[in-house]
Each structure stands twice: as C-alpha cells, then as structure tokens.
Amino acid sequence: MDRNRNELITLRSFCHFHEIEVSFVIQVQEEGLLELLQIEEETFIREEELSKLERMVRLYKQLRINAEGIGAIMQLLEKIEALEVENEMLKKKLSDK
Amino acid sequence: MDFIDYYKILELDKKASESDIKKAYRRLARKYHPDLNPRDKSAEDKFKQVNEANEVLSDPEKRKKYDRYGKDWRHADAFEKEQSQRKTYASGGEQRAYSGHYTEEDFSEFFNSMFGGQGSRFSKAGGSAGVKYKGADYKAELHLNLTDILETKKHTLTVNEKQIRITVPAGISDEQTIKIRGYGGEGINGGPNGDLYITFKISNDTDFVRDGDHLYGKFDVDLFTAVLGGEVIIPTLKSKVKVKIKPGTQSGSTIRLKEKGFPKYKMENQFGDLYVELQVKIPENLTESQKELFYKLKEISHG
Numbered sequence: 001m002d003r004n005r006n007e008l009i010t011l012r013s014f015c016h017f018h019e020i021e022v023s024f025v026i027q028v029q030e031e032g033l034l035e036l037l038q039i040e041e042e043t044f045i046r047e048e049e050l051s052k053l054e055r056m057v058r059l060y061k062q063l064r065i066n067a068e069g070i071g072a073i074m075q076l077l078e079k080i081e082a083l084e085v086e087n088e089m090l091k092k093k094l095s096d097k
Numbered sequence: 098m099d100f101i102d103y104y105k106i107l108e109l110d111k112k113a114s115e116s117d118i119k120k121a122y123r124r125l126a127r128k129y130h131p132d133l134n135p136r137d138k139s140a141e142d143k144f145k146q147v148n149e150a151n152e153v154l155s156d157p158e159k160r161k162k163y164d165r166y167g168k169d170w171r172h173a174d175a176f177e178k179e180q181s182q183r184k185t186y187a188s189g190g191e192q193r194a195y196s197g198h199y200t201e202e203d204f205s206e207f208f209n210s211m212f213g214g215q216g217s218r219f220s221k222a223g224g225s226a227g228v229k230y231k232g233a234d235y236k237a238e239l240h241l242n243l244t245d246i247l248e249t250k251k252h253t254l255t256v257n258e259k260q261i262r263i264t265v266p267a268g269i270s271d272e273q274t275i276k277i278r279g280y281g282g283e284g285i286n287g288g289p290n291g292d293l294y295i296t297f298k299i300s301n302d303t304d305f306v307r308d309g310d311h312l313y314g315k316f317d318v319d320l321f322t323a324v325l326g327g328e329v330i331i332p333t334l335k336s337k338v339k340v341k342i343k344p345g346t347q348s349g350s351t352i353r354l355k356e357k358g359f360p361k362y363k364m365e366n367q368f369g370d371l372y373v374e375l376q377v378k379i380p381e382n383l384t385e386s387q388k389e390l391f392y393k394l395k396e397i398s399h400g
Contacts (some may be wrong), residue, residue, distance in 0.1 A: 054231060054289070055132045063127050073133065081135070 008037065008044035018057050027067035028056055033074060103150035103163065111164065115155070122151040131233075141233060232282030232291035239295050241265070242302040247334065247360060256280065256293060263295065267360035268310065271299040305334060310369025312358040315376055318342060323377040333357045333371055340373075348377035 015022050025045075028034050034053055037044040045053060059065045059073065104111055107121040125147045127133070134140035153159045237256045249267045253260055261280055269275075274296045281291025305312040316331050326344030330337050331354070338354060351374050358369030383391065 051231075051292075058132055058231075059130070063123070063130055077133070077135070 007047040011043040031067045031071040106146050106150040118154050231288050232284045234291040235281045235293045237295050240298045266363050268362040273297050310359045310361050312371045315374045317378050318375045
C-alpha cells in the first residue's frame, strides 16, 4: 500500500499546480478518458496517467477544447499513431525487398 | 540575422484588428499544437513562433512597440534619425554604434530585452498566459550485442551532450523502446521536462537464432554416437552441457534443453529453452578397413 501511495498524486495538488478546476478532471473522467482513485476522503491520480492527463490539460487550456472534444481527439490520435506504426512497418518491408 | 515578422507568422497584415489576431492565433495554435502533432519537430517550432507572435501582437502596448521599432529596425537611417532625435546615443555622429550593437544579437533576444523578458519568452504571455508546457520528447538508439544483454547491466549513453546512465534489463528485445521520464527537452514556463525514448538495436553476435526467450542452434553428432547412442557436450550461450544421445538418433531431430535459452525480460533467473537440431555427420574418406566393415554391416543388414 505504501509503495502504491507513492505513485499517486492527489487531485487537489494536480489542479493547484496546473491552475485548473477540479471539475475539468471530473469531466474527463466522466468521458472515460481517465481513472481516478478514491481513498478515504481523498481523490488520487495514478502516476502513469499523469502524462496523458497533462496532455489533456494543455488542449483544454491552450486550445480551449472541452472534455468531449478531447475525447474525440484522443481517439483520433490513437488511430493516427496506429496508422503511423503500420506505415513504418510497410515502409520497412518495402525497403527489405 | 533573422527578422521575425510576427504578422506574417499569424498570416495577417498590419491592419489586423484585435479580434483578427485572436482568431488567427487560435486557428494556428490548433494547427501546430505539439499534442496534435506528436513527433513533429517543425510543428513544435511553428507553435512556439505562433505563441511568440501572439504574445506581442495581442498586447496593445507590445504591439505598439513592435510596430514602432520592429518594423523599422532594419532601416539604419530611420533608427539613426530617431536615435539622434532622442539624444540617447553618444553625440558626434557615431553611426556605426546602433547597427553594430544589434546585428550580432539574435532577434528574439532583442525582443526579449525590448519587452523586458528574461529567460522564457512565454512567461509574460497575456491571455493564455503562463501555461506550463512539457518539454520535447527525445529519441535515441542504443546498439548492443546479444551477448551484452545476457545479464542486467548499466550502460552510459550521451544524449544532447548529457550523459545518462541506464540499467538495461537482461533479455530486452530488438527494437524495444523504453521511456526515461524527464530526460527530454526542458519544460517551458515551469512545465515538466520531456521524456527520453531509447530504442534498442540488438545485433546477434552468436551462432544461435533468438526467438523471444528461446534460442535455436545446430550441433554435429558423429554417425557412431547417433547410431549407438552416447554422450555429447553441447555449447550453450553461457556454458556447455552434457547431453545424452539416444541410440538411432536421426539427422535433423531436435532436442530441447530446458531453461538454457535466453533470459526472460524482467524475470530474474528465468530463461527460455534452447532447441538444438542434431546433424548426423556421415564419415568421409574412409580407410580400407573401415570400408570393409561397412560392407560387412551392409551385408548383415540386407541379409
């Protein structure tokens, strides 16, 4: 449990650091883009989700995209990434021939 | 020296209204945002330029200053005239001083000093100001031999002139990429550093073929041992093992040496298997007496 605690960030401190409202992170969770952990009275974010959430925060703050829009973007980015990997693989196959 | 035309960056002309600037900024920020253009360095650079342009043009005070000095700054005559009027420069017509001083400066630095920026030019941004931005992710390759990854070892590599010592777990795969958090580009405006992605390129410097945790090899068995059975010493990746050969072993048959294969990634003291294909060697250049015995054997067998 102690080890796990070290890998958790409180929602409060995350929002304070990034100067965003807690409600944004809750909306992101409601969109199914993030999992929050509730331990006793405190809500936590898993460390491995941090980079993904920070990306969403940037899209929200810098481009004023709401949680629903971010959901659509994340899905498209995943698709692009898979296509890029496939493209690289096909390129490699072609050059091997 | 590069003159930065902020209007051009935002694809606007000088008559652009505040709302035109806002719209252009939003459109271009969306277009070049690094999170929407992963692994695209040119988009990231454009995004920075768009931010810088917006920082200046969206602030009426800064825009006024930019319009006044920025536009004219390349025209020495106008500056000299202005300088002499303001009497801020040494008298005596020292015309070389102004251009001489600034031509050696990077233009952005010039603007930094012009707008009072110190360090990050994003720190004073208005509107979407103060956004903490994660630094760029770096990519690197580490080339190792198969025999280098039999055990977990530390390796030192240099990325952007920075020495990084990493622990490479035994059994890592070719083309496998690991992420080292915080070793990428520096974050902007207090944002976190980017990450470093290291892709491993593993060359096979052994006679074995690797397939995941398993290894495949070949071993020559003399005819007599193959026919009569016996013991042979087979080399593995790390040592040698004594193996019993059954009588009547066929050429091309495979034996499995359990846990003599490759170390399993991040599973200490666990190994895959080693598959050895036995190749029976038919003796050549027989002596007369050997030939005689083989003939005898033939006769008996066919009899």
